[in-house]
Amino acid sequence: MSTTTLETQTALNGALNIGAETRSSQPGILVTDYNNRQTVGKITVDHPKMICREVNVYYGAKQALKNVGLDIGINEVVAFIGPSGCGKSTFLRCLNRMNDTITGCRVTGQIKLDSDDIYDKSIDVVQLRARIGMVFQKPNPFPKSIYENVAYGPRIHGMVNTKAELDDLVRASLERAGLLKEVATRMEEPGTSLSGGQQQRLCIARAIAVNPEVILMDEPCSALDPIATAKIEELIDELRESYTIVIVTHSMQQAARVSQRTAYFHLGDLIEVGETDQVFTNPKHKLTEDYITGRFG
Amino acid sequence: MNKPTSAASAPAILNRDIKTIVNAGLKRRHAAETRFRWYGLIAVSLGLLFVVLMFGNIISKGYPAFWQTYIQLPIKFDPAVIDPQGSRDPKTLESADYAALVRAGMRQMFPKVEGRLELRALYGLVSSNAALELQSRVLQNPALIGAEQEIWLLASADVDTLVKGNIDRSLDETERPIKDNQVGWVDKLKAAGKIEKQFNTILFSSGDSREPEMAGIRGALMGSFYTLLVTFLLSFPIGVATAVYLEEFAPKNRWTDIIEVNINNLAAVPSIVFGLLGLAVFINFFGLPRSAPLVGGLVLSLMTLPVIIIAGRAALTSVPPSIREAALGMGASKLQMVGHHVLPLAMPGMLTGSIIGMARALGESAPLLMIGMVAFIVDVPKGLMDPATVLPVQVYLWSDLPERAFVERTSAAIMVLLAFMILMNGLAILLRKRFERRW
Numbered sequence: 134m135s136t137t138t139l140e141t142q143t144a145l146n147g148a149l150n151i152g153a154e155t156r157s158s159q160p161g162i163l164v165t166d167y168n169n170r171q172t173v174g175k176i177t178v179d180h181p182k183m184i185c186r187e188v189n190v191y192y193g194a195k196q197a198l199k200n201v202g203l204d205i206g207i208n209e210v211v212a213f214i215g216p217s218g219c220g221k222s223t224f225l226r227c228l229n230r231m232n233d234t235i236t237g238c239r240v241t242g243q244i245k246l247d248s249d250d251i252y253d254k255s256i257d258v259v260q261l262r263a264r265i266g267m268v269f270q271k272p273n274p275f276p277k278s279i280y281e282n283v284a285y286g287p288r289i290h291g292m293v294n295t296k297a298e299l300d301d302l303v304r305a306s307l308e309r310a311g312l313l314k315e316v317a318t319r320m321e322e323p324g325t326s327l328s329g330g331q332q333q334r335l336c337i338a339r340a341i342a343v344n345p346e347v348i349l350m351d352e353p354c355s356a357l358d359p360i361a362t363a364k365i366e367e368l369i370d371e372l373r374e375s376y377t378i379v380i381v382t383h384s385m386q387q388a389a390r391v392s393q394r395t396a397y398f399h400l401g402d403l404i405e406v407g408e409t410d411q412v413f414t415n416p417k418h419k420l421t422e423d424y425i426t427g428r429f430g
Numbered sequence: 431m432n433k434p435t436s437a438a439s440a441p442a443i444l445n446r447d448i449k450t451i452v453n454a455g456l457k458r459r460h461a462a463e464t465r466f467r468w469y470g471l472i473a474v475s476l477g478l479l480f481v482v483l484m485f486g487n488i489i490s491k492g493y494p495a496f497w498q499t500y501i502q503l504p505i506k507f508d509p510a511v512i513d514p515q516g517s518r519d520p521k522t523l524e525s526a527d528y529a530a531l532v533r534a535g536m537r538q539m540f541p542k543v544e545g546r547l548e549l550r551a552l553y554g555l556v557s558s559n560a561a562l563e564l565q566s567r568v569l570q571n572p573a574l575i576g577a578e579q580e581i582w583l584l585a586s587a588d589v590d591t592l593v594k595g596n597i598d599r600s601l602d603e604t605e606r607p608i609k610d611n612q613v614g615w616v617d618k619l620k621a622a623g624k625i626e627k628q629f630n631t632i633l634f635s636s637g638d639s640r641e642p643e644m645a646g647i648r649g650a651l652m653g654s655f656y657t658l659l660v661t662f663l664l665s666f667p668i669g670v671a672t673a674v675y676l677e678e679f680a681p682k683n684r685w686t687d688i689i690e691v692n693i694n695n696l697a698a699v700p701s702i703v704f705g706l707l708g709l710a711v712f713i714n715f716f717g718l719p720r721s722a723p724l725v726g727g728l729v730l731s732l733m734t735l736p737v738i739i740i741a742g743r744a745a746l747t748s749v750p751p752s753i754r755e756a757a758l759g760m761g762a763s764k765l766q767m768v769g770h771h772v773l774p775l776a777m778p779g780m781l782t783g784s785i786i787g788m789a790r791a792l793g794e795s796a797p798l799l800m801i802g803m804v805a806f807i808v809d810v811p812k813g814l815m816d817p818a819t820v821l822p823v824q825v826y827l828w829s830d831l832p833e834r835a836f837v838e839r840t841s842a843a844i845m846v847l848l849a850f851m852i853l854m855n856g857l858a859i860l861l862r863k864r865f866e867r868r869w
Binding site: 229258259266267268273274285290336339 | 682750752753754755756757758759760761762763766770771774775
């Protein structure tokens, strides 16, 4: 099945959906066969920023991601959901080649950012990661001052020439991350002295300081309290206007709140992709339905 | 087969009150804990006791060495002896017979002493250093010639020992290094206030000597300094770079595994083996000079490197992976990630490891014996190529000598060695504190 093209895949889905159980409340076709791991839903978008096809990831002999195909549209927030170990973080880390750092990790298939194949030999990861920023699960500011945290990216990439430019960029980034008011007077304090939520916003400010095209967020709120989470979610909504955002989350409410499209992963398979509203109100695969209704997880 | 019995007994256990069961064993558990605490206390107190004993022994033996006995003599800088022609030529001044001035001063103090043997015994009270002292004074200030001054001159080691009370006066004259007539003169000088103990600057300003009162540790101290300088300059950068390469850049395969095992083994190799290696490679093959701090430093670097590499790798692995991810996620190259984030965080641990290695190198004598740093060297080394010895070897050399004054100096040298070590550790702690950051 590894050579299944997009067309045959969707065709196959259609074929398998024939005669499937119909939900009483809303019309739709539900895939009830748990063993059917073909992706349900439309994986393509009209204006893709990133195009992923037939992505397989292996950790040594173990296959962590199986034949995943997915588009990520410009200026949209895509949420990856699924139970632990389902491969959603693995897939996210493929998008900026963070998996390169893991020994024994092998990625096959094709991932394109605009028209560049990011796994092509001609692509330098340094340039790629400048274009695709990342925010991690645990807030991880550098053990340096708040200013230095944000200034780090522009500095290593040589984006600014003068101290004044750098100052402006740092302030603008903190402003966009909604943190400037809170830290304006304490720029020289260590980034680690901030609260968890502030640290995470600092990490977001640090990521947007290099003006990336895509921002990847790996469970950015899992270590935060509800108030800090709400602030980050608001921020994600604002950032969507300028950036393409991919977010991995364990909170389905969060996925529902911030994303336009949702992808459900299960044991290395991409089970279902669709408009967020549709996935949560009218899932088309029994596995998705089970997960979002809390029948397993 | 035993299924029925276990099924039957299980409820019986459950029926018993959990409180009584726990209480029954509680006393035993507490007793075990108390016992363990006592073992710990005893071990710590024993350790402290031995430290106190060691320091007490060394300090009580060594502290007299920091004071040295001086005799005040009236010295007449007789132009007839120093510069008969009156040319004031430095060469003439340098080669003049200053010992004659000292002898004249002695005779002036004790005009009644007569006879060759008696006089020789009298002159023996003052160290041969006294003449050198007078020479340096005259060379510095030729205007002294013709003047007469009361000058404090270094007493001989035997007088020093007597004054410090380390010679038993009740012993028969033949069993003492200092004779009855000499004891009499010393007592007279003492009564006249012409004998005094002064701070022993010679100990810190001169090299080794056969005369205990003129022997100092300056040579060994400078030798240790130069040797450790070479060791640090070589082993720290190479060790840190190796640790960084192996930990962050090298592929994990069979070759790196073999290298790792070998580095671990090298750390356990007896140090004298490194001395043999140094002798064969640096001296015999590369033809570097014997007894030179450069070679000593090279040999000690070989010995210290594995320690620094192992400590460095441990420090690198202890840096949280989240920091690496953050840096890589920002688009930092691997070297930038290491240089900007990982290395600064690992630095305190690396410094600790390096200081442990350096402290071991400072206390090392065996490998240095092999490359000739055990020679009797009087001059204070002025560079990396000058023959030198190091503090532990100096201690070893002096500990072999029978004179009481050398016993003192052995302990004094140990104290200086320990002070050196404390200074180094203090510096390391200071550096570590400066580098230390929380994350």
